[in-house]
Amino acid sequence: MAEMVANRITDIGPPKYDEMWPEIIKNNYGKWLHHEILEPGVLVHVAESGDKLYTVRCGATRLMTTHMVEDYCKIADEFCGGYFRFTTRNNVEFMVTSTEKLEGLKKALAAAGNMPIGGTGHSVTNIVHTQGWVHCHTPAIDASGPVKSVMDALFDYFTSMKLPAQVRIALACCLNMCGAVHCSDIAILGVHRKPPVIEHSHLDKMCEIPTTIASCPTAAIKPSKVDDFKSVAVNADRCMYCGNCYTMCPAMPLADADGDGIAIMVGGKVSNSKCMPKFSKLAIPYIPNEPPRWESTVKAITTILEAYVSGAKRYERIGEWIERIGWERFFDVTGFEFTKRHIDDYRFAATTWRTSTQFKW
């Protein structure tokens, strides 16, 4: 122990931000004048000094190996003086200072085969996503597989800029919603449909019962004695399968091959441009898990995108488009079924009901 404590370095934080800036950013920090998107995936920023910085954005898988990172490093060493960066949506950006280097860089990226250029302007960019079956213990769906399947289908939208506005897609494998699912144009959400199965013989040994009871948003859990074991009982009528009790208590698993699947939500945004930020709302309550290609989910998202492209005005995000045409029309143009599950029944649900005679037939 003493040996472990000796020479221990702690609380140093990350490397300072300016240590890994290319020279041109050091020279023009805070002095940028304007930018332009030259073509899908390629930006130019112009500084007060007249310096020009060209950026090429590439799609990336987020889950990657050191081999992939080394591939990026080699490109950065060859063309960018050893500097590159990642975006807040897990794309990769390479930066150069001349059009000659830019052409060489683009050729090298095209030759690499796994670094598609795009994700700028009115495109579908990378899907912010979570751990899924690769690492997490509470998922209802996988993350990397559905993301790959959706991006393959929408690839043409990543490499072009032909949408009314930018479209942000996000995925969370359970309704902890790690990431951006609650505020995205289109959101893929893992959901369960069965209450937890309780391991009465082990629950008291593995779980703190009061915190488990307090973890339920609908108060469906109460203390209970079963076969002389101190345990809990779940009122199945009040349980909506959120899985938060399992997060607190390992003796209450709820994953189920037949029960679990995907809900699709639409219309969220975080920017303040034109309208205030919006939450995404339920479009489809359930699509089954269909590994490895999740065909029904891919089809649903394609349907939403195609309806949006043909119905939205320029600069209208998906949420703005839906609010203009009305939700009844959204279900019309997508052909999605409207069900009782679309009607909110949690807490301040009444604020989402139609308190007006204004609606479309």
Next chain:
Amino acid sequence: MAIKHPTPMLDELEKGPWPSFVTDIKRAAEAGKEACADLLGQLELSYNDKEGHWKHGGIVGVLGYGGGVIGRYSDVPNLFPGVEHFHTVRVNQPASKFYKTERLREIMDIWNRRGSSMLNMHGSTGDIILLGAFTEQLEPIFAELTQKGWDLGGSGSALRTPECCLGKARCEWACIDTQDICYNLTQEYQDEMHRPAWPYKFKFKISGCPNDCVASIARSDCSIIGTWRDDIRIDQAAVAAYAGGEIPARGGAMGQGVKLDVQKDVVELCPTGCMSYEGGKLAINNRECTRCMHCINLMPKALRPGTDTGATILVGAKAPILEGAQLSSVIIPFIKMEEPYDEFKEFVANTWDWWDENGKNRERIGETIQRLGLQSYLDALGFDPVPQMVKEPRSNPYFFYTEDEVPGGFDRDIEVFRKKHAR
């Protein structure tokens, strides 16, 4: 080692134009990483079962810290011994994720020798995620990382790793020094990050302008969003160039050939209607502008944010569990954000004191504010209410007074009342 398990379903995900995580992981498996081969095997089993195969939870870490490592164990370790332990190490990323290859290779070298070679670049909160270590490797990994100048990020009921947009490094709209704020706060609050001491997690995110490229308003308990108080700067010659089609709309976001219609696309889409375009001249009534960024987004060469810049501070964003999803709400409409950020840090200290004192177990600050009322939080901060804090005033009449606000107080005698009002 190579590929030791058949993966017919995952093999399907090697097809198609988007880069394939399967192809990438197979490369590492073929190079001899047992963890990669076994991860593919276990993932294929999950695809067959339509259920995950990780055991619940896992508490591991490094000495001196209460967080930074997420424990994970396979529930089928006999089939896939390479991922029997598959712990995640969160490494604090440099602000806005600029890398120099030689520094990034320091981490890759450690991770190739001591871990699975798999990563997330990056976790949703911002960290570099090293995915898949055995317990006995955690201390050596930590020792080697810190030797090279890298520290762990946050996890648990602590301050999580702060993150920012790229700000002044490569954006003409950054109203605050997002990277310096991010780095400064990260360093100032190292103890709060590494040793969980709170009711629940707490996140900072810093965006340079209201476009909010790091989604701070949705994904951080305390959202710091750059803004300005003076006039939008207009270059009328550039406006004319947009109107004439010499500069593409929105900096070319729909292609180089697309012409901007200044009246229809900019003036008529302004949410407050505070713009006009007459006689080839664009005018903005800045007093009525809510700084939404739309006009600036559409004409980056003609319009720029003002020069009296600072930030709006919003508090309380969280995902649905437990009481429902929340976006952050305005607490400080405008604050100057200049190093060493003393006024902001005083606000942070008061916020944490109030939440630590009042927050219930696993209650995010947004939920504590909901439960006790925004007024209670503002009182603790010593802030006066302003209309900018609400979208609209309350519509119900259920408002409270304290006893000292009402003449005569609350202590009354029923007999005195009865002298005037018979039973």
